[in-house]
Amino acid sequence: MPTPTEHGRSDPETTTLAHSRDGRPVSDRGDTVCVIGAGASGLTAIKNLTEHGFGVDCYERETGVGGAWNWRHDRSPVYASTHLISSRPFTQFPDFPMPDDWPDYPHHSRLLSYFERYADHFDLRRHIWFGTEVVRVEPVGDDRWDVTTRSTGGYGPERTSRYAAVLIANGHNWSPKLPRYEGLEQFRGEVMHASSYKDPAQLRGKRVLVVGAGNTGCDIAVEAAQQASRCWHSTRRGYWYAPKYMLGRPADQVNDTLLALRVPLRVRQWLYHRMLRLAVGDLTRFGLPEPDHRVYETHPIANSQLVYYLGHGAITPVPDVAGFQPHSVELTDGRRIDPELVVFATGYLPRFEFLDAKILGDDEGVGRPRLWLNAFVPDHPTLAVAGLLQPDSGLFPLAHWQAVLFARLLRLRATRPERAAAFAARVRSGAGERYSGPVKDSTRHWFEVGHVDYLRALQRALHDLEGTK
Amino acid sequence: MNGERVRVVRGWEWARPVRPVRREVLSVLPELEEGQPPLLFVPGFGHGAWAYAEHWLGHTAARGFPAYAVSLRGHGGSEPAPEATLRAYAHDVVQVAAGLPRQAVLVGHGAGALVVAHALARYPARAAVLVAPVLGGWATFGAALRRNPLGTLPAVFGGGLRLSRRQLFSRETADADARRHAARLGRAARRAQWQLLTGADPEPAVGRPPVLVLGSPDDRVVPASALTRAARRYGSAPLLFPGMGHDLMLDARWREPIDAILDWLVKDPTRGEAP
Numbered sequence: 001m002p003t004p005t006e007h008g009r010s011d012p013e014t015t016t017l018a019h020s021r022d023g024r025p026v027s028d029r030g031d032t033v034c035v036i037g038a039g040a041s042g043l044t045a046i047k048n049l050t051e052h053g054f055g056v057d058c059y060e061r062e063t064g065v066g067g068a069w070n071w072r073h074d075r076s077p078v079y080a081s082t083h084l085i086s087s088r089p090f091t092q093f094p095d096f097p098m099p100d101d102w103p104d105y106p107h108h109s110r111l112l113s114y115f116e117r118y119a120d121h122f123d124l125r126r127h128i129w130f131g132t133e134v135v136r137v138e139p140v141g142d143d144r145w146d147v148t149t150r151s152t153g154g155y156g157p158e159r160t161s162r163y164a165a166v167l168i169a170n171g172h173n174w175s176p177k178l179p180r181y182e183g184l185e186q187f188r189g190e191v192m193h194a195s196s197y198k199d200p201a202q203l204r205g206k207r208v209l210v211v212g213a214g215n216t217g218c219d220i221a222v223e224a225a226q227q228a229s230r231c232w233h234s235t236r237r238g239y240w241y242a243p244k245y246m247l248g249r250p251a252d253q254v255n256d257t258l259l260a261l262r263v264p265l266r267v268r269q270w271l272y273h274r275m276l277r278l279a280v281g282d283l284t285r286f287g288l289p290e291p292d293h294r295v296y297e298t299h300p301i302a303n304s305q306l307v308y309y310l311g312h313g314a315i316t317p318v319p320d321v322a323g324f325q326p327h328s329v330e331l332t333d334g335r336r337i338d339p340e341l342v343v344f345a346t347g348y349l350p351r352f353e354f355l356d357a358k359i360l361g362d363d364e365g366v367g368r369p370r371l372w373l374n375a376f377v378p379d380h381p382t383l384a385v386a387g388l389l390q391p392d393s394g395l396f397p398l399a400h401w402q403a404v405l406f407a408r409l410l411r412l413r414a415t416r417p418e419r420a421a422a423f424a425a426r427v428r429s430g431a432g433e434r435y436s437g438p439v440k441d442s443t444r445h446w447f448e449v450g451h452v453d454y455l456r457a458l459q460r461a462l463h464d465l466e467g468t469k
Numbered sequence: 470m471n472g473e474r475v476r477v478v479r480g481w482e483w484a485r486p487v488r489p490v491r492r493e494v495l496s497v498l499p500e501l502e503e504g505q506p507p508l509l510f511v512p513g514f515g516h517g518a519w520a521y522a523e524h525w526l527g528h529t530a531a532r533g534f535p536a537y538a539v540s541l542r543g544h545g546g547s548e549p550a551p552e553a554t555l556r557a558y559a560h561d562v563v564q565v566a567a568g569l570p571r572q573a574v575l576v577g578h579g580a581g582a583l584v585v586a587h588a589l590a591r592y593p594a595r596a597a598v599l600v601a602p603v604l605g606g607w608a609t610f611g612a613a614l615r616r617n618p619l620g621t622l623p624a625v626f627g628g629g630l631r632l633s634r635r636q637l638f639s640r641e642t643a644d645a646d647a648r649r650h651a652a653r654l655g656r657a658a659r660r661a662q663w664q665l666l667t668g669a670d671p672e673p674a675v676g677r678p679p680v681l682v683l684g685s686p687d688d689r690v691v692p693a694s695a696l697t698r699a700a701r702r703y704g705s706a707p708l709l710f711p712g713m714g715h716d717l718m719l720d721a722r723w724r725e726p727i728d729a730i731l732d733w734l735v736k737d738p739t740r741g742e743a744p
């Protein structure tokens with residue numbers, strides 16, 4: 001039996017007893033919708049589904065809300081210094097703003113308090129089973145789903161409940177993506193993935209190599225510049241290191257001013273290149289490679305400090321890692337360096353172990369579902385994924401609107417089945433669609449979305465669904 | 470308000486956030502937490518949170534509901550904001566509402582009702598109450614002009630909108646009280662005043678909250694026909710309190726409308742119908 005924590009929900013009243021395919025008893029939860037995960041995406045799903053009149057059971061394997069932003073959680077990827085990279089207006093839920101006296105880029109502890117207040121304000125905790133992990137989700141005909149759970153950690157019996165719909169909001173920044181290298185096992189130094197990096201004390205006084213220049217890699221390199229005795233930063237390409245402020249305002253607000261004016265991408269790229277040239281100049285003089293792409297064609301890096309520390313010689317840029325020896329690391333330009341600690345900030349992989357990968361159209365099982373609007377599943381109208389996006393901006397408004405669209409779809413399935421059917425056809429024909437300008441072909445960019453492109457497409461879907469053209 | 474389009478892409482709102490200001494919030498809390506939703510009272514143009522502090526906040530709390538009132542920027546004890554727009558006022562309301570511990574009921578009076586209608590599109594209120602609502606447009610202006618040409622006309626040219634004591638308070642309100650309240654009146658920002666006439670209609674309310682409209686047929690700012698029109702917009706009929714002035718919360722008979730509001734909330738009205 002799962003044990004709901006103090007603030008969590010109590011035992012769901014079981015209605016009629018059914019049986020699963022292999023004969024286990026199943027408690028039928030009727031029209032209730034199941035939400036997997038109580039991070040930001042799961043919370044907004046509960047809020048919007050209940051607002052549309054649905055009963056909701058949410059399962060969360062941790063003991064609190066906030067997902068990635070709850071640093072107490074084992075799998076939280078945030079480190080002590082994490083601050084938002086998207087400024088407040090792009091990051092807050094569209095109907096529950098953060099306090100306007102908060103800074104432009106709040107600290108992760110504020111984000112957690114924001115999600116906790118959201119949960120309390122809308123009384124969401126009564127829908128959540130904490131310490132309960134979803135281990136299986138199976139279709140059972142009639143577009144209904146059997147969801148099997150057990151206590152986190154694996155003890156206690158499994159328990160299966162049947163739901164009218166399932167929304168998966170399990171996050172995609174908790175399972176480390178670790179590259180393989182020749183000789184890594186023989187390396188005598190310390191090796192870690194960025195997910196275990198929590199505090200700058202871990203770097204203090206060491207010779208540190210940071211691999212990867214996503215936002216995580218850049219943040220850690222900056223901390224190593226201040227704490228470590230030496231910092232090498234290895235990247236396999238050149239990037240546009242964008243400052244958090246431009247023209248006296250948060251940089252994303254400047255960019256969206258241009259977007260609101262419908263300035264074409266090429267012109268925005270040209271302007272941005274010009275502005276970066278003026279502000280920080282040519283970065284190749286620090287030994288960085290020239291970017292192999294235009295700005296906006298890789299997931300944006302928002303970091304004002306990296307260039308600053310390069311200019312102070314506190315970060316040494318180096319190319320990709322070729323392989324490891326017991327006491328050194330070989331780089332692709334033939335150089336050898338001798339770090340004591342290697343931090344792989346090489347990103348994360350989405351995982352859906354509780355579900356047959358084919359259901360999400362991920363036939364090879366590599367964690368790349370084929371969906372429409374990155375959320376809706378062909379031929380499974382009552383299943384959706386929230387938050388499976390890598391936006392060039394804040395994620396939470398996008399997850400909010402995904403939940404709203406799913407809630408309205410579920411409601412219309414009952415009242416206007418012909419509209420729901422048209423939607424299903426759209427899901428089938430549109431699966432795999434992309435919502436960004438051209439992006440560099442890299443392992444992390446398959447779900448990169450431009451927030452305006454994406455929200456425009458979602459808005460269109462909402463209006464089509466509701467017939468409000 | 471079926472069939473209205475939700476606006477998802479809000480480029481200007483993201484790119485140009487409203488300037489933060491210090492806001493005055495007055496509150497009276499019940500002695501015992503009884504699980505009732507908080508009420509957030511929003512004053513009309515020229516009024517501040519003080520207008521509710523006079524009677525309604527205390528009475529609401531005495532009946533078990535946490536009661537809050539905000540002064541819109543440039544009003545009451547909030548920071549001056551001569552450049553404020555309707556959007557900035559709605560922002561003030563949403564900021565305070567989202568800062569309350571529980572999902573709030575929004576109560577707007579006069580032009581504060583229009584501010585609430587805009588706020589409802591950016592915050593899923595549990596319910597909303599529009600008291601003697603001035604929902605804008607030229608019809609409002611026409612009515613005001615007919616009753617008080619000298620106080621109203623300058624507003625069009627950027628001057629202050631001055632409402633006379635006799636428009637705001639019924640004859641039953643003691644003269645001394647009426648004079649005291651009238652002396653506290655300020656004025657809304659020029660742009661907001663202009664938007665009251667020409668601004669866009671509010672976007673659809675988030676989560677379709679139940680909406681109650683009430684007022685007085687003898688209100689000398691908002692005619693009975695405007696009450697009916699406002700109520701119809703939200704699919705109901707107005708509750709009427711004959712013999713009262715526009716400022717129902719400061720009237721000699723202030724108790725009747727606030728009791729009606731709280732009775733309505735106790736009955737726990739349900740959300741609007743699905744499309």
Ligand SMILES: Cc1cc2nc3c(=O)[nH]c(=O)nc-3n(C[C@H](O)[C@H](O)[C@H](O)COP(=O)(O)OP(=O)(O)OC[C@H]3O[C@@H](n4cnc5c(N)ncnc54)[C@H](O)[C@@H]3O)c2cc1C
Nearest residue numbers: 037039040041061067068077084085134170171387394395
């Ligand atoms: C260092 C860092 C900084 C970031 N900064 C930003 C930023 O500035 N702006 C931004 O928009 N995004 C940022 N992100 C992206 C981040 O992923 C999102 O902000 C956000 O956390 C996603 O929320 P989510 O609810 O989708 O996923 P999560 O926060 O990961 O939540 C998923 C929840 O599901 C639970 N769960 C998973 N599997 C199961 C299961 N089988 N059973 C039960 N429960 C389960 C997990 O315990 C977790 O609580 C950042 C990411 C990192 C790593």
Ligand SMILES: NC(=O)c1ccc[n+]([C@@H]2O[C@H](COP(=O)([O-])OP(=O)(O)OC[C@H]3O[C@@H](n4cnc5c(N)ncnc54)[C@H](OP(=O)(O)O)[C@@H]3O)[C@@H](O)[C@H]2O)c1
Nearest residue numbers: 083084085179212213214215216217236345346347442444
């Ligand atoms: N708020 C914040 O401060 C903050 C901080 C950190 C992260 N985040 C967010 O969290 C998410 C994850 O970010 P992340 O930085 O952890 O991961 P990420 O964005 O996936 O970046 C991974 C980096 O590692 C490189 N890389 C990947 N595999 C590699 C390999 N095999 N060999 C060499 N290099 C490799 C990538 O290079 P390529 O360019 O070739 O792909 C990229 O530079 C992002 O959405 C990010 O914006 C936000």
